[in-house]
Every structure is written in C-alpha cells, then in structure tokens.
Amino acid sequence: MAPDSGRPAPGGVILEVDGLTMRFGGLTAVSHVSFTAARGEITAVIGPNGAGKTTLFNCITGFYRPSSGAIRLHRPGGPPAELHGLPGYRIARAGVARTFQNIRLFPGMTALENLLVAQHNKLMAATGFGIGAVLGLSRYPRAEREAIGLARHWLSATNLLDRADDPAGALPYGAQRRLEIARAMCTEPALLCLDEPAAGLNPRESEELARLLLDIRGQGTSLLLIEHDMGVVMTISDRVVVLDHGKLIADGAPAAIRADQKVIAAYLGEGEEDEDLEVEA
C-alpha cells in the first residue's frame, strides 16, 4: 500500500496520505504528497522553512480541506476513516489529536480543567448530554472520577501534577508545551500529531520531551511530528519524511535520510538548518 516503505511496520499502517495537494489561490503549498505512517511508530516530517509541513499538518488534522488527494486513518477491525472529508471536530473524534506550534491552551482555566475539556465527548455522553447532569442523575460522578484519574496520569507523566490547579496561562513556557501534549493525550488518540513540540525549549527540556514522546509511543499511540530540532528528530523517530517546496523528496529511516543527497541539497539551500544536520551527521 505504501509506495516505498522500506520495511514492513509491526502494526500495519495507521495513517495513509495519498496524492495530497493543497492550493491557496495560485500557490501550491503541497503537491502530490504520498506517504504512510506506521502504527506504533514515530514518524517525523521535516523540511526547510516553507516546505509545506504545516500545511500538510493542517490538512491531516482537518483545519484545511485539501484541494485533492486522500487522507485515511486506518483503524483495526473497521474501515479506514476518510479524514479529508470530515469536519475538524470529527477528525479529533476519529482519533487524531494535535498540538499547535504557537501553543493554544485555555489560559484562564487550570491545567486540570484543560485536561477535562479534552475529555468532553466522553463526559458529555456520561451526563446524558447535560440534562441528566443538571438533575444529578446518571453515571456522571463515576465518569468524572475516571476522567480525573486519566488527567492525573498525564499530569504526572508530563511532570505537572503539582501545577494541576494553576491557570494554564501562568505556567512557564516549557510546562505549557508539556500540558498541551497531556491535553491532546487525554482525548485518547490513536495518532498524536505534534507541530514543532521542541520549539523554544532548552536542551534539557528537549531531552525530557524526547523521553515523553518515547513514553507515549510505548503506551501504544502512534506519533506524527513536524520538527526543526534535528537532535530530537534523529534520536526518536522511526521514520522520517522530507518535504521541500511542497514535494516529498525522501522517506526512510533516520540514518538513510541523513545520507540522502537530495535532503542535504535541500537543506544546504538554507543556512541554519544544514548546520544542525552536520552536527548530527
């Protein structure tokens, strides 16, 4: 199914991007990109600035409607979900969670509240869609206890348990990044999409982040990330997809990508990025 996947993935394919094209007026930001992400793996999308990474990402997570092509989320024991035809909030319900490059928390709500909002659909169903909850009926108290339990789990996984009752907007930058990941994980996604999760983090925080992402993979969630920080990408990714000028130029294991002439050429066009690559190489 995947055109050039080097090796068979252990759990099969989770995300399939097929001939995706996105045009804005006359500008083609992403052109005929096809790749797959394997279940239980970390797939990274890299590329120089303006390569179309964020556009690709917004198509997958439903913020843009692609001009053509298909995006499918494969689910075990069911037909794949056709993400390109779903409204944004349905994509999240299908099992794709995301974070944002410029953090989008609910700043006036506490960390815990942020994580409970993420479990909205599950909790709403337990309240009998609001009506039962007002009357104090239904299974809501138990559902809420469970939701708090899940929130607690991710708060401690992201090392934020002691900040649970602080407003999200008052947390330091690194903590906000982690909280956003925790919030996305509280939707219990099959696929977690991260938009530059290491941006603005110091080396120690980046390292912590890498550990957190490996931990998430270990718990059975597949990851797709856009990243500039080559250190993070090369150490944790199982598979790297490289975009340049809206086209896919390479797709393979990190080691292979590092040696790929096309990738090096693409990055050499840009001053900063190629240094990162050399450091890692």
Next chain:
Amino acid sequence: MSPAAAIRDAAIAAAVAFGLFAMLVGLRTEIGPQSNLILRQRWAAVAILCAIVFLGRLLITWWLGRRALRPTTAAGPWTARLQQAGRLFAPAMLALALLLPVLPGVGRYELDVGILVLTYVMLGWGLNIVVGLAGLLDLGYVAFYAIGAYSYAIFAQYFGLSFWICLPIAGILAAFWGVLLGFPVLRLRGDYLAIVTLAFGEIIRVVLLNWTELTGGPNGISGIPRPTFFGLPFNASGDPDSFAGFFGLEPSPSHRVIFLYYLIFALALLTNWVTLRLRRQPLGRAWEALREDEIACRALGINITTTKLTAFALGAMFGGFAGAFFATRQAFISPESFTFIESAIILAIVVLGGLGSQVGVAVAALVMIGGFEVFRGLDEWRMLVFGGAMVVIMVLRPRGLVGTRTPSIALGKRRAISGDLVGEGHG
C-alpha cells in the same frame, strides 16, 4: 504637578467645557409664541458647569494625584475582602433576600424594588451564560425577554392557560427562537455577531409593534391574568377558593406582592443553580473553553456549533422565564418595555459585575437597578447619572467588580484566577 501647571491644566479643561456647553446648555431652543423656535439664554448654567469642571479637574490632579483614576484589573482591597468573605457574603445576601418581605420597615414599595432588582439579577444571570461563560457578545437579549412576556400574555389571554403552564411554554419558545437566531449567525465572529443580535432584537420589537392583530401593536396587551397560588387566586373576597380564604388569612393586597417576590426569587435561584451546576459539568467547561480558544476546542473534538447553541438556547430560556414573570407582574406589556436600552442595561450589569461571576452580577444589578430606583425623584437627570455611572465604573474597573475566575474543579485548593489570564471570547 506644580500648582501653576495644575491650574493651567484645569483652565484648559474648563475652556474645553465652555466649548462643549456654550451652545447646547447656554442656548436652549424653545417653541416660541408664533410656534417658531426661539433661543433662551442660560449663561449661569454654563458658568456653573465650567466651574465644576475646573474644580473637578483641579481636585483630581492635585488632591488625589493622577494615579487615583487609573483603570485596574487587579483585585482592589475591597474585592479581596469580598472574596475572602465570599463564603459569608453570598449566603448573607441570600438570607437577606429571603427574609426581605418579613423584615420590619419593608413595605410595598421596597418589595416592588426588590422584585425589580431580582428580575434584573435573573436576566443578568441568564445573559451571563451567553456572554460571561461562552464569550458570545449578545446585544439583543431583550428579544428573548420580550418573547417570553408576549408568549405568556398571548397564551394566557387566548387560551386561558394558567401561569404554571405558560411559564415553561414561554421558556421553550424563547429557547426555540434562540436556536433559530443562533443557527445561522454563530459562525459570525465578534462584532458581526453583536450587530446581528442587536438587529434581531430590533426586528422582534418592530414586529411586536406592528402585528396589531396578535400583539395589540403600540397599545400592547393589557389585563394579563395575574398568577395564582397554584390555582388559588389572590383577591379581597375572602372566599374559600381564594388564597386568603383557603389559608384563613385576612385578605391583603400585599399577599400577591409577597408571592410575586418569592416567585422571582425562586426563578432567579433556579437560574443560578442551573448555571453553577452546569459550570462544573462538561457542558459548562466546554463553554468556557470556547471563550478561551475556539480553535483548540475544535482540535479536541468539541462540536462548536452545538455547544454555542446550547449556551444561546439556555440563556434565551431564562430570559423567556423572566419575561413571563414580567408579564404576569405588570398585567400589561407593550413593545416600549423591550427597547435596545434594556439589552444594554442587562449587558452592562453582566460586564460591571464581572464576566462569569454570579455574585458580581447580583451585586451589579442591586447597585445599578436599586440605585436607579433610589434616585427616582431626579426624573430625567437620573438616566444621565446612570449613564455616567456606567462610564465611571468601567473606567475604574474594566474587568468589573469581581474580575477573577474560580476554577470549576481542583485537585487541591481552588484558587481564584486573575482576570488578565481569562479570555473574553471572540464570538
């Protein structure tokens, strides 16, 4: 600022004041003997106004210092105290409201003011769901109040239904209109939503004004049935079928007023109870999340349209309840009671109280509406004072009386969240 500079500053202010007042205050247009317009001169009034501005400006710069009139969102000493005493303050107000009819010295007039204040408290709490929690700017809230009032009046008049059957009907109809309005407009953002809701309010009013067969047009509907005590009417007959007769009381006109008072009290408490309860439920949290960041909500799988619609419908429903109450209390309604200024006053109560704060809204309603009633003797001047008070309170406390947000849930202790962090919505 040196005294000389302060005086010069005040003199400039007085000169500006002269420019402002010379024509509009100094020269009054009046219909003359030949029914043409003539001007009457009133320079003393202009002089007094300029002197007031001069002295006022001088006092502000000199005496209080410039910093005294800076807007602040930080908790002032008394807000902090209010919050500390919050656990006591709210129950104390509640107890006072509960006991008001039996307190010594409270007569018919005081109860009427109490009923009026509680009506606005209820309206404020209803609108608070839409503006304070969900962050949707609604400038046409009075439309739902009007729909509730007219629903009650029409159902009671034409079908002879009792208040207790009409009340839910009024609420449901208002909610229905809320959804009907909300459905097409909720994808509008910010000020576009504001103008459409304002337009909706005006449309409803114009329709009520002109659909004479149903609404009586500008004459309104009069003789609306008064509420009964679960079937027992309030009258002076002393029959066993009347309230006084049934309970073996001396018939008294104050029975009905006291009943109305407790009725609106109960309705307001219902609004408060539902709001407080929903705030701790997923739906209420989703409203607040929507106010904070709509895009993030979408990424978390929250259906934005239905979430906004529930806020709209619920807010409208409580507006409708309040409207039905208004109709039964007044026994007469006309479109004049449902002008834009009502929407503006309700919105002002919500914002002055502090968006999302139940106690703040109640205090703001008490201060604004109660204060307004106290100055009844001032006639046309009191609207002037009312508007001025709105400006002054906003300038001094842009975040309202209670500018902080209380978390809906906590692992440890609930701590108030500073208003600077809390969003205000874009819808």
Next chain:
Amino acid sequence: MAYALQQLINGISLGMIYGLIAVGYTMVYGIIGMINFAHGDIFMIGAFVSLITVLLLQAGGLMAGPAAILLVLLVSMAITALYGWSVERVAYRPLRGSFRLAPLISAIGISIVLQNYVQVSQGARPKPMETLIPGGIEVMRDGAFVVQFSYSQMLIIALTLGVLAVFTVLVTRTPLGRAMRACEQDRKMASLLGIDTDRTISLTFVIGAALAAVAGTMYLLRYGVIDFYIGFLAGVKAFTAAVLGGIGSLPGAVLGGLLIGLIETFWSAYFSVQYKDVAAFSILAITLIFLPTGLLGRQEVEKV
C-alpha cells in the same frame, strides 16, 4: 418608473447621510477595534449644534445664502469634533489596551449620557425648523406624478461627495492618513516607529465626529425636525451600513450606507413603512450569513 426614480433620488440622499455616519464607525473600528456606540449620538449633537447656529444667525438676520449654510456647517463640525475628542479622552482612552467589552459598555454609557444631556438641556420635545432650502428641479413628469430633485437633496449629494473626496485624500495622501493606517495595522509597532498613537486615535475621533456633524447638518436641512433620540436609530442604521459594507473598509461604509438607504426607501415605497427597519436588518443578516465579513471586508484568515 417615475415613482421609482423619485425613490432612487430619496434613497441615495438618505444613504449618503448613513454613509457619512458609517465612515465614523468604520474608522474608529479600524483603528482601535471598538464599536463606538455613542457615534450616533454624536451625529445628534451635530444636528443640534447646527439648529442652534441657524437660530442664532436668523436672530442676527444673517441666515441667508450659501455662505451662511457653510458657516453653520463649519460651526457644527468644530463643536461636534470637540465632543468627539472629549468623549474619547474621558471614556475610551483610559480603557485602551484593556479588555474588549469595557470600552463597549463605556460607549453605551456615553450614549445614554449624551441623549439625556440633550434631553435635559434642550428639552424632550421635537424641534421643528422652517425649511431653509426650499424648492428643487422637476426631473420628470408622469401624469400627475412629478419627480422632484430638491435642492436640499442636491446639496446633500454634492456635499457628501465633496467631503468624502477630501477625506479620501486625507487618509491616503497625508502623513496623518499614513499614521492612521499604520495604527490600524499594528498599534504597538506604529508607536515603536515614533508615531504618536494617542494623538492619531484622537484625530480619528475628531474626523469621525466632524463627518457625523456634516451628516447631522444635512439631516436637519433635509428633514427639518430633530429631537434627542434621532441619534439612536441613525446610529444603528449607520452601524448596520458599516458592517454590511465590511467594517474597517471606508468605501464599504459608503456603499453600505447607500444600500441601507435604498433598501429602506424602496421597501417603504413598495411594501410597508412599518417594516422598513426589519427589511434593512434582515438584508444585513442574510448578507453576513453568506459573506461573514461584509461586502468589502477583508476575509479573516484563521491562522493555526
């Protein structure tokens, strides 16, 4: 046909008045992102100042000829601009950078204050004024129906176009206009680049109020009766016009004003006078459903 032509003339002259007020709304919205709810009442102040000036001139026996009308216009513009400036200084500037609803409530408060101030100082009764510019030219005759293009309508149209032309030059060609546009784009950056943003915003209010004063004078000349309450409805209509055209867009405000004026006039002429406001508001709502940022408004791009 003749009837329709007459409605067209009436609609355009009414639309011009709405357009002039709408420009004030849209300018203030563009530069500080607030709905200046008191703007309609500023228009009302302008109308009252004009009326008083006319009465003063009549008392002095000077109310004759175009020079007198020009004088009325200038006095009204000056005093109304002072009101615009004071309102901004007292009620809006302290709230700059504060949260969005505070200036809105403050503006509603100012609107209440201005209305009741005029009610207290000038009385609540409507003020009828004798017609200053009588007559007009006969454009067309269809049986008994005469299409009249009155001189006051001509004046409104000519003056509005003139004022808008001057205003357009002001916004596009002068340093002040540049400063205004810079503040509109990014106020913080503009102030870092040495633009006195407070002064620019003050001037925006001054210009907006002066335009409203022109509209107020025109209203007085055309309709001859004013009271303290005319500002509310005219303000709401003009705001509707600004939103219909796309708030923040100056040509949009004029276009929106014209459309609202025409819709109202034609609806009154062919359907029912009572429901003319409903027609105007409904068209606004329908337009916004399909074009959420108005006719000429910039489409907001959702950045993720």
